Amino acid sequence: MMNPFNPSISTPSGIWNPLVWILVFLLSLLIAYVIYLKGEKQRKKGMQEEIFLSGNKADGNTHIKASNIGWGYLEAMKGYYKLMRDIHTGIINDYVGWFLGVLATMLLIFLFWGGVR
Amino acid sequence: MSVWDFIITNAPALAIAVPLLGAFLTPLIYRAGRKTALIWVLSVLGFTEFLALLLVYLVNTYGIQVYVFGGNPSTLAIPPDSGGIPIRIIFTVDGMSAFTALISSTIGLVAGIYSVASEKGRGAQDKFFALLLLLVVGMMGMALTGDLFNFFVFLEINSLSAAALVSYRIHGGKAVEAAFKYAVVSSIGALMILFAIAILYGEYDALNMAMIAERMYQTGFSAMDMIAMALIVVTLAMKCGAVPMHYWVPDGYGEAPGEISAMIMVASQASLYGLFRMCFTVFGLSANTHSLGWFLIILGLLSMFIGVTMAFLQHDIKRLMAYHSVSQTGYMLLGVGVGLATLGTSAFNQYGLFAMEGGIFHILNNMLYKGLLFLTAGAIIYRVGTSDLNKMGGLAHTMKFTAIFYLIGALAIAGIPPFNGFVSKLMIYESVYQLNPFLAVVAAIVSMLTLASFLKVFHSAFMGPKLYNVKEVPKSMLIAMGILSFFIVLFGIFPNIAMTYLVAPAAHALADPVGYITRVLGGGA
Amino acid sequence: MMSKIVRTQANFLYPFILIFGFYIVAHGHLTPGGGFQGGAVIATGIALVIVAYGYDRVKSWIKKSTLTATESIGLLCFILTAFIGLSTSFFYNFLANSGLLFGDKVSYGANPGYLNTAGTLPIMNLAVGVEVLGGLGVILMYMLSYGKEVSK
Amino acid sequence: MRNILMLIVFLTIISFFMYVAINPGDFNSQTGEHFVFGSPKFTDMDNYFIHNAQNQTGANNVVTSIVFDYRGFDTLGEASVLFTAVLGVGLALRLLRGDKK
Numbered sequence: 001m002m003n004p005f006n007p008s009i010s011t012p013s014g015i016w017n018p019l020v021w022i023l024v025f026l027l028s029l030l031i032a033y034v035i036y037l038k039g040e041k042q043r044k045k046g047m048q049e050e051i052f053l054s055g056n057k058a059d060g061n062t063h064i065k066a067s068n069i070g071w072g073y074l075e076a077m078k079g080y081y082k083l084m085r086d087i088h089t090g091i092i093n094d095y096v097g098w099f100l101g102v103l104a105t106m107l108l109i110f111l112f113w114g115g116v117r
Numbered sequence: 118m119s120v121w122d123f124i125i126t127n128a129p130a131l132a133i134a135v136p137l138l139g140a141f142l143t144p145l146i147y148r149a150g151r152k153t154a155l156i157w158v159l160s161v162l163g164f165t166e167f168l169a170l171l172l173v174y175l176v177n178t179y180g181i182q183v184y185v186f187g188g189n190p191s192t193l194a195i196p197p198d199s200g201g202i203p204i205r206i207i208f209t210v211d212g213m214s215a216f217t218a219l220i221s222s223t224i225g226l227v228a229g230i231y232s233v234a235s236e237k238g239r240g241a242q243d244k245f246f247a248l249l250l251l252l253v254v255g256m257m258g259m260a261l262t263g264d265l266f267n268f269f270v271f272l273e274i275n276s277l278s279a280a281a282l283v284s285y286r287i288h289g290g291k292a293v294e295a296a297f298k299y300a301v302v303s304s305i306g307a308l309m310i311l312f313a314i315a316i317l318y319g320e321y322d323a324l325n326m327a328m329i330a331e332r333m334y335q336t337g338f339s340a341m342d343m344i345a346m347a348l349i350v351v352t353l354a355m356k357c358g359a360v361p362m363h364y365w366v367p368d369g370y371g372e373a374p375g376e377i378s379a380m381i382m383v384a385s386q387a388s389l390y391g392l393f394r395m396c397f398t399v400f401g402l403s404a405n406t407h408s409l410g411w412f413l414i415i416l417g418l419l420s421m422f423i424g425v426t427m428a429f430l431q432h433d434i435k436r437l438m439a440y441h442s443v444s445q446t447g448y449m450l451l452g453v454g455v456g457l458a459t460l461g462t463s464a465f466n467q468y469g470l471f472a473m474e475g476g477i478f479h480i481l482n483n484m485l486y487k488g489l490l491f492l493t494a495g496a497i498i499y500r501v502g503t504s505d506l507n508k509m510g511g512l513a514h515t516m517k518f519t520a521i522f523y524l525i526g527a528l529a530i531a532g533i534p535p536f537n538g539f540v541s542k543l544m545i546y547e548s549v550y551q552l553n554p555f556l557a558v559v560a561a562i563v564s565m566l567t568l569a570s571f572l573k574v575f576h577s578a579f580m581g582p583k584l585y586n587v588k589e590v591p592k593s594m595l596i597a598m599g600i601l602s603f604f605i606v607l608f609g610i611f612p613n614i615a616m617t618y619l620v621a622p623a624a625h626a627l628a629d630p631v632g633y634i635t636r637v638l639g640g641g642a
Numbered sequence: 643m644m645s646k647i648v649r650t651q652a653n654f655l656y657p658f659i660l661i662f663g664f665y666i667v668a669h670g671h672l673t674p675g676g677g678f679q680g681g682a683v684i685a686t687g688i689a690l691v692i693v694a695y696g697y698d699r700v701k702s703w704i705k706k707s708t709l710t711a712t713e714s715i716g717l718l719c720f721i722l723t724a725f726i727g728l729s730t731s732f733f734y735n736f737l738a739n740s741g742l743l744f745g746d747k748v749s750y751g752a753n754p755g756y757l758n759t760a761g762t763l764p765i766m767n768l769a770v771g772v773e774v775l776g777g778l779g780v781i782l783m784y785m786l787s788y789g790k791e792v793s794k
Numbered sequence: 795m796r797n798i799l800m801l802i803v804f805l806t807i808i809s810f811f812m813y814v815a816i817n818p819g820d821f822n823s824q825t826g827e828h829f830v831f832g833s834p835k836f837t838d839m840d841n842y843f844i845h846n847a848q849n850q851t852g853a854n855n856v857v858t859s860i861v862f863d864y865r866g867f868d869t870l871g872e873a874s875v876l877f878t879a880v881l882g883v884g885l886a887l888r889l890l891r892g893d894k895k
Contacts, residue, residue, distance in 0.1 A: 003617075004613045004614045004616075004617040005611055005613070005614070006611075006613050007611050007613065008613075009540060009544070009612055009616065011471070011543065011544060011547040011548075012467070012471060012547055012548060012551065013547055014547075016543055018534060018535040018540075018609060018610045018611075018612070019610065021534050021535055022535055022610075025535075060582075062581075062582075063510045063577075063580075063581035063582055064576065064577070064581070065506075065507045065577065066432045066506030066507050066509075066573060066574070066576075066577035067506075067507055069573045069576060069577065070429060070569065073569075080426070081426075081430060084426070084427060084430075087361075088427070090364070092297075092298050092302070094796075095298065095301075095302055095364045095365060096302070097796070097799075097803070098361045098362050099305070099351065099352075099355050099362050100800075100803050100804070100807065101361075101799070101803045102351050102354070102362055103347060103351045103803075104802075104803045104806040104807050106351055106412060107343070107344070107347050107806065107810050108806065109412060110343050110346075110405070110408065111343075111810075113405070113408045127728060127731070127732065130728070130731070130732035134721065134724070134725065137874060138721055138725070140877075141714055141718050141721060141874075141877070142718065144710055144714050144881075145711065145714050145715075145718075184731070185731060186731065186866065186867040187727070187732070187733040187734050187735060187863060187866060188731050189731065190730065190731065191730065191734075198846070199842050200838055202838050202839055202842065204842060204864060205864050205865070206864075206865055206868065240888055240889075241884060241885050241888045244881040244884050244885045247877075248878065248881050248882065248885065251874065251877075251881075266865070266868055267871065270868050270872060270875070271871060273871075273875050274871060274874055274878055277875060277879055277882060278878045278881075278882070281881060281885050281886065284882070284885060285885060287886075287888075293886050319834055320834065320835060321834075321835065321836055322834050322835075322836040322837055322838060322839045323836070323839060332836065336835055340810075341814050344810055344811070344814060670855065670858050670862075671853035671854065671855050671858045671862075672853070672854050673855060674855065676858050676862070678872075710880070710884075713877065713880060714877075717873060717877055720873060721870060724866065724867075724870065732867070733863075733866040733867055733870075735850075735851055735863050738850065738851050738852045738863075739849075739852055744852075745852070746852065747849075747852060748848050748849070748852050748853070748854060749848075750845075750848050751848075753854065755854040759852040759853060759854070760851055760852045760853035760854075760858075760859070761851060761852055761853075761863075762862070762863075763851060763852075763853050763858060763859065763862045763863060766862045766866065766869070767858070767862065770869070770873055773873055773876065774873075774876065777876045777877065777879070777880045778876075780880055781879070781880055781883050784880075784883050784884055785883070785887065787887075788887040788889070791889055
């Protein structure tokens with residue numbers, strides 16, 4: 001039996017230890033902070049502090065609505081989402097129909113690929 | 118016999134009987150006032166949780182537990198005059214059963230604590246709490262039973278109480294419609310399972326799972342067994358919400374109260390347990406586990422991908438999370454499906470068992486972080502009054518703890534270390550890769566999309582200008598969320614606690630149908 | 643509320659339905675039938691009274707809360723009978739062949755039957771009968787009351 | 795389109811059931827009999843109930859002795875299914891008068 005308080009888990013191709021990860025994460029945070037401090041000294045005040053949203057000046061109280069997030073992704077996948085919206089009808093007859101369809105598919109799979117070992 | 122011995126001997130029966138008694142008494146006790154009823158319900162849930170923990174301890178220490186209802190003594194599975202057949206209903210508790218019972222009772226306890234505050238001021242609470250206890254009974258019964266018909270009975274209790282609880286917020290008829298859909302789908306599923314049980318009973322004259330498996334192995338896998346297997350497997354896949362039979366999931370989860378969504382999510386994990394139990398123990402010895410395993414893998418891949426892509430589209434917080442449950446179920450089906458597809462070959466010991474451990478660990482993790490996310494969604498809806506993400510914003514200004522809990526859950530579900538979701542996902546990727554690299558690639562893409570859609574929720578609900586002047590949610594809701602967050606962090610940093618006591622025994626129990634059968638049929642105590 | 647003919651019929655039939663239902667429940671361990679069936683028969687008696695007299699009058703005779711309490715008490719009796727057997731195992735038939743209440747022995751084969759047999763079975767039958775009568779009755783009441791309130 | 799698909803699915807499932815019903819079944823070399831649909835391979839549990847139910851439970855009605863003694867736990871489950879259904883009807887058909895807004 002393995003030691004339950006040992007944080008590391010060995011996988012088929014390696015080892016995973018969360019404590020080491022946390023250590024590395026904190027270390028990289030520290031490095032990032034150092035770099036940030038270096039830049040902070042020579043930062044210029046002015047235009048770069050203002051907020052822009054899609055090239056337009058925003059007042060800082062703008063909130064992007066949920067439906068607008070990931071617009072590009074949704075636009076790129078338009079065809080797929082059209083198909084998916086068509087499938088998700090919300091009619092209960094279809095729910096049962098899909099169930100029976102999967103049942104028939106599984107029976108056919110087992111008929112042709114063999115149910116018996 | 119001391120009380121302690123008595124509890125240990127009868128633990129499997131008490132784990133069902135106590136919450137059942139609690140449910141029957143709740144409507145009567147509620148007449149004495151809400152506070153008394155709450156104390157009663159919470160203490161029953163707490164005792165059930167204790168019994169589930171005790172079962173885990175007993176299984177890990179003494180091996181598979183057998184309990185015969187009405188038997189004399191209660192451990193005598195096969196009466197000496199019966200000619201080697203089990204007569205009565207037998208509870209067979211192995212690692213996987215105890216694991217599922219533990220997660221069921223835990224989510225029940227957490228939901229009970231949460232609903233102290235979240236359901237305050239609503240009507241018909243006596244019925245609500247009785248149904249909550251009955252849902253726990255249904256889940257625990259499905260997990261613990263070793264009898265097919267008994268499994269069906271608890272599946273029915275599970276489905277009916279879950280459907281009733283979905284309708285609790287009437288919500289202008291929308292919740293009732295969702296409950297109706299859930300009830301229709303699960304009744305048809307339950308009838309299919311009853312039909313399959315009738316086929317198996319007619320063929321083998323037994324209802325005990327071990328006995329059916331043994332006799333099926335003796336007489337060979339016939340065409341009738343194949344139909345029974347297809348009915349059971351497809352129905353339970355539907356009950357756990359695998360694509361393309363997932364349509365009831367967003368309806369049901371989306372309209373239920375937050376804590377009930379979390380509980381129904383675990384109730385569908387209990388169906389997942391039933392699926393694995395049937396595939397491994399009942400049909401595992403006789404059927405072609407390779408094609409059965411690939412069937413589960415394909416269902417899992419579809420669930421993962423379609424679930425997560427549909428989730429990204431949603432702007433209703435509960436529906437979004439419901440689609441994520443579909444995609445998380447895909448991970449479990451994938452992990453355990455790989456184990457089933459490699460069962461009996463040399464590949465099983467190389468990576469199949471590890472994939473199963475990953476899939477089963479994912480069930481536990483999903484219960485924790487998905488439960489937490491549903492609870493935070495419930496908390497947001499409790500304060501804001503709408504579930505539409507487009508109308509939310511800036512909640513982190515005032516609901517700081519909810520925001521932190523949400524962040525923990527979201528990072529865990531997206532598989533960001535050091536939270537627990539990463540560990541199980543890592544285990545699934547590493548092992549699934551060796552069967553077919555494509556599977557691991559899909560799993561990784563799905564993980565990325567999961568992170569994207571939870572960032573969407575975080576941004577639109579918690580970030581931005583202060584739109585609502587709301588307070589933090591009441592303490593009992595915070596306590597419930599805190600319990601789950603604590604275990605998320607604990608199992609993320611010390612995954613071996615869960616691995617040693619829960620996951621590894623469960624995976625080994627599933628992978629060893631012969632041990633299960635000989636424990637029931639091979640002699641009494 | 644129906645016509646006087648129907649009400650008279652209902653008055654006349656109601657006790658017979660009750661007696662028949664309780665007969666089915668009490669003789670569950672001897673003749674075909676049992677708690678579920680007998681309880682359902684008694685619940686049809688309630689349905690008959692509701693049909694004959696209308697929901698509004700029946701509401702004042704039978705309270706919904708009474709019926710729910712009946713149901714819970716029936717189930718409690720059932721599960722407590724099972725709990726008493728827990729000294730051996732849950733659902734152990736501790737009364738059968740014990741010589742106590744319902745504890746007489748039966749001879750094997752066809753025989754006329756005797757009420758004082760079968761151990762916990764008659765008790766559980768009675769409990770289930772009470773539960774089913776309460777449960778089906780209260781479902782009827784719920785549906786009728788909801789219809790009344792919504793149509794108002 | 796949907797109807798045609800459903801018809802195909804329905805016919806597939808039905809043809810499987812019909813195949814099982816008319817299938818000659820497995821051949822038992824010891825007794826020279828075919829196991830067809832409706833003739834069970836095993837009958838030992840039925841026989842156990844028929845021979846022992848009266849003595850063990852003291853009930854003349856073997857069906858009741860199975861329902862309430864041998865499988866009493868299932869009956870408790872079924873009774874709680876009814877209880878659940880009643881609670882569910884009460885929950886779904888309640889009026890929101892008493893609920894806070």
